[in-house]
Amino acid sequence: MSLSGFTAARASLRFPVLFRARLFLRAASSQHTVDAAFPTVQDSGPVPRRISFDDGEVFRLKSFWEIARGLLIFRLCSFPTLVNNCQKCMSFGRRILGRRLFEMVVRASVYRQFVAGESLLEIQECMDKLRALGIRPMLAVPIEEDIGAENSGEVWYTKNLETMLRCVELSAIGGSRSMMQLKITALMNADLCKKLTLCLENPSLAGELSIEKIVSVMDGEIASFPCLTVEESQHFHNSLRRLAQVAKYGKNQKVRILVDAEYTYLNPALTLVTMAMMTLCNQSEPWIWNTYQCYLKDSFNLLTNDLGLAQRLGICFGVKLVRGAYMDKERKLAKERSYPDPINPDWEATSCSYQRSLDTLLELVAIHGDRYNLIVASHNEESVKHALRRMEELGIHREAGTVCFGQLLGMCDQVSLTLGQAGYAIYKSIPYGSVNEVIPYLVRRAQENQSVLCGIRKERDLLQKELKRRLCRQA
Numbered sequence: 374m375s376l377s378g379f380t381a382a383r384a385s386l387r388f389p390v391l392f393r394a395r396l397f398l399r400a401a402s403s404q405h406t407v408d409a410a411f412p413t414v415q416d417s418g419p420v421p422r423r424i425s426f427d428d429g430e431v432f433r434l435k436s437f438w439e440i441a442r443g444l445l446i447f448r449l450c451s452f453p454t455l456v457n458n459c460q461k462c463m464s465f466g467r468r469i470l471g472r473r474l475f476e477m478v479v480r481a482s483v484y485r486q487f488v489a490g491e492s493l494l495e496i497q498e499c500m501d502k503l504r505a506l507g508i509r510p511m512l513a514v515p516i517e518e519d520i521g522a523e524n525s526g527e528v529w530y531t532k533n534l535e536t537m538l539r540c541v542e543l544s545a546i547g548g549s550r551s552m553m554q555l556k557i558t559a560l561m562n563a564d565l566c567k568k569l570t571l572c573l574e575n576p577s578l579a580g581e582l583s584i585e586k587i588v589s590v591m592d593g594e595i596a597s598f599p600c601l602t603v604e605e606s607q608h609f610h611n612s613l614r615r616l617a618q619v620a621k622y623g624k625n626q627k628v629r630i631l632v633d634a635e636y637t638y639l640n641p642a643l644t645l646v647t648m649a650m651m652t653l654c655n656q657s658e659p660w661i662w663n664t665y666q667c668y669l670k671d672s673f674n675l676l677t678n679d680l681g682l683a684q685r686l687g688i689c690f691g692v693k694l695v696r697g698a699y700m701d702k703e704r705k706l707a708k709e710r711s712y713p714d715p716i717n718p719d720w721e722a723t724s725c726s727y728q729r730s731l732d733t734l735l736e737l738v739a740i741h742g743d744r745y746n747l748i749v750a751s752h753n754e755e756s757v758k759h760a761l762r763r764m765e766e767l768g769i770h771r772e773a774g775t776v777c778f779g780q781l782l783g784m785c786d787q788v789s790l791t792l793g794q795a796g797y798a799i800y801k802s803i804p805y806g807s808v809n810e811v812i813p814y815l816v817r818r819a820q821e822n823q824s825v826l827c828g829i830r831k832e833r834d835l836l837q838k839e840l841k842r843r844l845c846r847q848a
């Protein structure tokens with residue numbers, strides 16, 4: 374099943390408002406203290422006292438089965454050949470085991486590790502469990518499109534709109550400063566995004582694609598876009614209204630919407646519509662956030678340009694700061710089409726750029742408070758520690774939520790749990806859907822996050838240590 378087929382099925386997940394009354398959430402206490410003997414890190418300065426990701430004490434919060442499952446999966450993920458060929462392995466497994474048995478095995482293993490669930494109850498349980506550990510859920514509907522994808526046109530996007538609105542409702546339940554992720558290409562055709570990106574490169578079209586004009590269409594006006602065909606223009610109008618509907622509903626339900634960054638041939642169009650959504654909703658609080666991928670050579674310029682634009686527009690600004698997930702494909706395309714590689718030459722350059730953007734944003738939060746929000750969306754312990762240190766130096770309060778942290782469900786729990794227990798605002802990005810619907814998403818994520826998966830040795834070692842501790846205690 375292709376990802377495009379996912380949405381139709383996704384629309385069957387319904388979270389009626391009535392359900393919400395039955396869903397009582399346990400508020401997570403964020404006051405637990407972590408071992409006072411935690412050492413501080415070796416680099417440029419002390420991280421806040423009592424924060425260490427090194428001893429695995431927080432894994433005592435996990436069940437025996439969670440530890441065993443995590444160990445098994447991380448062991449398998451440490452074989453790059455297996456991760457590279459996981460699509461083939463899945464198909465092979467399905468052929469050998471048959472559909473039902475295969476689904477049972479996947480459900481008990483990879484799916485449970487990385488996915489919230491399928492039914493409302495499962496998703497709710499997962500969210501409750503995270504909250505009880507001091508971690509906030511950030512739902513992500515795993516719908517995504519690339520150029521050339523076949524889907525059933527406007528009907529498909531309308532169904533996706535329904536799914537996104539349900540995701541807003543589900544995210545809104547029970548928690549303050551709720552967040553969810555949004556992929557623009559679930560609501561607007563990727564081919565159109567690519568065309569708009571090309572148009573944006575032409576300075577003479579600046580007026581035609583101005584933020585003000587896009588906002589007016591979001592508000593219901595009809596505008597002409599001579600650079601597009603009649604069909605494209607119609608789809609653009611529909612897409613902008615869908616995006617506005619999700620944005621306004623998010624604001625109404627007090628859910629922050631974090632727009633994902635995708636490929637460089639789409640991103641300028643995605644940023645254009647995201648800035649328009651910000652103009653609609655971010656007058657007094659940042660409800661709509663954009664994502665900046667620091668693996669791009671020009672990421673810092675992109676960020677500062679948008680910060681300048683937000684300032685001119687007088688709006689609040691939220692940022693999801695990531696290193697970036699599409700490196701291999703970006704590089705491959707640049708090589709095939711003989712244009713300069715948009716990605717930094719090495720990991721060190723990406724990390725340098727990450728830190729530069731992080732520092733700039735932290736200073737803005739320190740000066741302007743809640744008008745600027747930031748999520749440090751990284752599994753990298755050094756980046757997290759650097760942010761913690763700077764927060765302390767700049768006097769940014771850990772529980773304020775203006776600066777928060779994000780990791781993917783099932784990964785880097787030594788960081789997420791420690792931050793959650795220490796009272797920081799920490800979110801886990803959690804996809805949901807049926808086994809079959811989510812597999813393509815998991816495969817893509819595994820391949821994109823290879824460097825992270827192959828480097829989770831520390832988490833594996835800490836899990837192993839905790840497993841041994843429990844076995845010895847029983848012996």
Ligand SMILES: Cc1cc2nc3c(=O)[nH]c(=O)nc-3n(C[C@H](O)[C@H](O)[C@H](O)COP(=O)(O)OP(=O)(O)OC[C@H]3O[C@@H](n4cnc5c(N)ncnc54)[C@H](O)[C@@H]3O)c2cc1C
Nearest residue numbers: 633634695696697698719720723750751752753779780781
């Ligand atoms: C909550 C959340 C939301 C996310 N949303 C998005 C999103 O919207 N868009 C998106 O693209 N990604 C997104 N990601 C994925 C994120 O980009 C990856 O998790 C991230 O790239 C892994 O980096 P790291 O900081 O966790 O780990 P690290 O292991 O420190 O860094 C690995 C990353 O460094 C970069 N890198 C590695 N080798 C090189 C090299 N040779 N040259 C240059 N750079 C290199 C790559 O970006 C690689 O992924 C999200 C992640 C999280 C946790």
